[in-house]
Amino acid sequence: MIGRFLELLTCLADSEVDFVIIGGFASAAHGCTNVTQDIDICCDFSPTNLMRLQKALADLNPVHRMTSKKVKLELTEDNCKSLKNLYLDTELGQLDCLGYVKGVGGYRQAVKVSEKIEIEGKVFNILNIDALIESKKTMNRPRDLQTVIELKVLKDKRNDDNS
Template sequence: MLDPLAIIASLTRHDVHFVVIGGIAAALHGSTTLTADLDVLYEREKANVSRLSRALAELGAQRRDLPDGVTVGDDERSLWNGTNFLFTTRHGDLECIGETPSGRFTYAQIAAGAERFDLGDGLVVRAASLDELIRMKRATSRAKDNAEVENLVALREVRDAKRR
């Protein structure tokens, strides 16, 4: 069962530079769509990859994006040699995205417009803005993402109406 708070707490403890994207980010903005994993866009900088490696070790992360029987290290070097990874952790599934297709959405770009959410107990996380989530979901052209775009647009309309 997914415990995104535990995963976020570990990433935060290790000072990993990341932004929550995907379903959990949508939920932070008020979406009620369920998700089975935590998606994060992480900074592809050497020191940050090292911090991410330590956080993944603490989480007991195992790669789940490899064919049966194929194993690779989950250490810092392996992380540096790749970009996007699917992990199973003791707190649920985690997708670490270092590079989006065609470089459409960079960490720097998404982080610049990210919103901060207080999750309680001193835990604060940055999540992609509603506008960026909508752009990312539209870019995938997946049926499930197209449905979520409608939800996110409605949430944005409610938010904007409250600001008037």
């Protein structure tokens, strides 16, 4: 069983939130060895999609994790118009929602460079290996450089297996 992260992603998918899995969880899905303690997604930051996101998380006590007092997530059609990112803590784990991924672009672009994976009967979009490499290279943190190296090996292996 894949556990809490899958449960969290399933909540989003079941509420028809438009998102692409990015970051460490996407890297792990491709085969990278690092463990991540949160889920990063790139999602459509339209008010409609953000309200769907809020509905998806309604039973999980979502709070803004970057605020000192862990302010409860309370979006309205008006106040979410200016949002670019959301950094949340939920009962199923930490969820960082980005409207823009460095090295990739906004949600629409992320969808174009994503691929579908199936986990326990659920289908999700994740950033493909090339896009993940670009985004990690752009971040340029030491741990991202390790991920880039691993992704390059995994890409070569996959190309080899498919040829």
